[in-house]
Amino acid sequence: MTRLKKILLDESEMPRQWYNLTPDLLSPLNPPLGPGGKPITPEMLAPVFPMNLIEQEVSQQRWIDIPEEIRNILVQWRPSPLIRAYELEEALGTPAKIYYKNESVSPAGSHKPNTAIAQAWYNKQFGIKRLTTETGAGQWGAALSYAGALIGLEVKVFMVRVSFDQKPFRKLMMQTWGGTCIASPSTETQAGRNILEKYPDTPGSLGIAISEAIEAAVTDPTGQTRYSLGSVLNHVMLHQTIIGLEAKKQLAKVGIKKPDVVIGCCGGGSNFAGLAFPFIYDKVNGADIQIIGAEPFSCPTLTKAPFIYDHGDVAEMTPLLPMYSLGHNFIPAPIHAGGLRYHGMAPLVSAALKDGLMEAQAIHQSECFEAGLLFSKTEGIIPAPETTHAIASAIREARKAKEEGKEKVILFNFSGHGLMDLVGYDKYMTGQLSDYEYPESEIASNLEKLKGYPLPR
Numbered sequence: 001m002t003r004l005k006k007i008l009l010d011e012s013e014m015p016r017q018w019y020n021l022t023p024d025l026l027s028p029l030n031p032p033l034g035p036g037g038k039p040i041t042p043e044m045l046a047p048v049f050p051m052n053l054i055e056q057e058v059s060q061q062r063w064i065d066i067p068e069e070i071r072n073i074l075v076q077w078r079p080s081p082l083i084r085a086y087e088l089e090e091a092l093g094t095p096a097k098i099y100y101k102n103e104s105v106s107p108a109g110s111h112k113p114n115t116a117i118a119q120a121w122y123n124k125q126f127g128i129k130r131l132t133t134e135t136g137a138g139q140w141g142a143a144l145s146y147a148g149a150l151i152g153l154e155v156k157v158f159m160v161r162v163s164f165d166q167k168p169f170r171k172l173m174m175q176t177w178g179g180t181c182i183a184s185p186s187t188e189t190q191a192g193r194n195i196l197e198k199y200p201d202t203p204g205s206l207g208i209a210i211s212e213a214i215e216a217a218v219t220d221p222t223g224q225t226r227y228s229l230g231s232v233l234n235h236v237m238l239h240q241t242i243i244g245l246e247a248k249k250q251l252a253k254v255g256i257k258k259p260d261v262v263i264g265c266c267g268g269g270s271n272f273a274g275l276a277f278p279f280i281y282d283k284v285n286g287a288d289i290q291i292i293g294a295e296p297f298s299c300p301t302l303t304k305a306p307f308i309y310d311h312g313d314v315a316e317m318t319p320l321l322p323m324y325s326l327g328h329n330f331i332p333a334p335i336h337a338g339g340l341r342y343h344g345m346a347p348l349v350s351a352a353l354k355d356g357l358m359e360a361q362a363i364h365q366s367e368c369f370e371a372g373l374l375f376s377k378t379e380g381i382i383p384a385p386e387t388t389h390a391i392a393s394a395i396r397e398a399r400k401a402k403e404e405g406k407e408k409v410i411l412f413n414f415s416g417h418g419l420m421d422l423v424g425y426d427k428y429m430t431g432q433l434s435d436y437e438y439p440e441s442e443i444a445s446n447l448e449k450l451k452g453y454p455l456p457r
């Protein structure tokens with residue numbers, strides 16, 4: 001029998017609804033809190049997001065229809081292929097069957113356009129003309145610029161300084177799609193100027209860039225600018241679930257009722273949630289599935305941080321979110337997986353971990369780049385540094401399956417390609433890359449600053 005490498009769906013088989021995990025959590029989600037520790041109301045978010053997205057943010061509805069106009073754009077690259085990693089399996093000599101969902105086939109090269117297109121469309125519907133945002137590795141800024149071009153919105157991106165310098169081609173992608181990209185911290189906002197005054201040589205962080213992008217949106221005197229976030233929030237997780245919903249249909253095509261292990265890398269949590277939440281739905285309904293979030297050792301939000309209320313940004317402009325957090329002042333080491341350098345974790349992913357619906361692994365960047373090279377030499381596609389965390393975790397699980405002699409089905413999310421991230425590979429191959437582990441004392445002293453904040457249930 002000829003073996004099937006790519007499991008494809010027709011365009012007509014693309015899911016017509018997104019899945020919202022909120023009603024299926026074992027304990028109710030803690031609400032975001034505003035000034036004075038009171039739950040925030042949708043109206044309080046209105047200067048920042050359009051009301052149609054705020055409605056999704058607080059929705060308790062399990063299934064939410066994907067508007068046809070959004071589906072008509074998503075088919076530019078969706079349904080994305082599910083691929084059996086035969087060559088990687090062979091190299092590992094594992095009895096495990098490894099599958100990956102290839103989200104790198106999108107125009108921007110990652111999973112990010114799944115929500116960029118949706119967010120741009122809902123903003124446009126609401127009469128918004130301009131979006132501001134932040135970007136770490138540049139994937140999100142590129143994705144939103146692409147979405148802005150297709151949907152007809154101006155896009156301004158604050159890009160974390162260290163990535164701006166490491167990844168100049170991402171900026172050019174944003175500009176090609178008509179977006180504007182500036183290094184953060186910048187002198188354009190009060191938040192940026194404050195940081196630069198204190199730390200003129202800072203590599204920047206997602207937390208700082210978020211502060212700048214929110215400030216730029218809410219200070220627009222025309223009121224026609226809103227802010228867009230590429231991860232963390234409930235509506236972003238929602239838009240990404242198309243990944244896992246497709247994967248389920250694709251596994252069914254090759255006779256697999258359920259995977260044994262599902263893996264995604266975790267920055268703010270969106271690609272992980274996108275693949276994993278539809279399987280968490282099965283888990284909540286009795287299926288035995290191990291679900292793993294893989295994160296960098298140098299930014300150990302899921303494995304070392306406490307579950308607390310914290311701000312999503314450095315300048316404390318966002319509401320307090322219930323999440324695992326290293327503290328909003330945490331500036332992670334400048335590792336090459338820029339998209340995983342975030343101090344917090346999506347409230348929905350945090351709740352899943354707290355409820356015991358998933359587990360987490362922290363992996364050093366050298367193990368990740370080694371996994372990235374093995375994957376490139378076997379499966380051919382060069383992964384983004386973020387994605388190598390999921391690959392390294394899948395390799396660990398495949399080796400475990402070999403030791404145990406078990407024919408497990410391992411599914412992971414291939415969140416993006418690394419063709420714009422080759423500087424990181426160069427550093428790894430020429431021995432210039434070091435592993436970072438934050439001293440526990442530094443994490444603790446950073447969290448000291450949050451004393452007096454309310455605590456989630």
Ligand SMILES: Cc1ncc(COP(=O)(O)O)c(C=O)c1O
Nearest residue numbers: 139231267268269270271339416
């Ligand atoms: C390719 C890729 N994977 C993963 C991430 C991490 O983000 P999230 O955890 O929201 O998926 C990013 C963020 O920039 C990314 O570009």
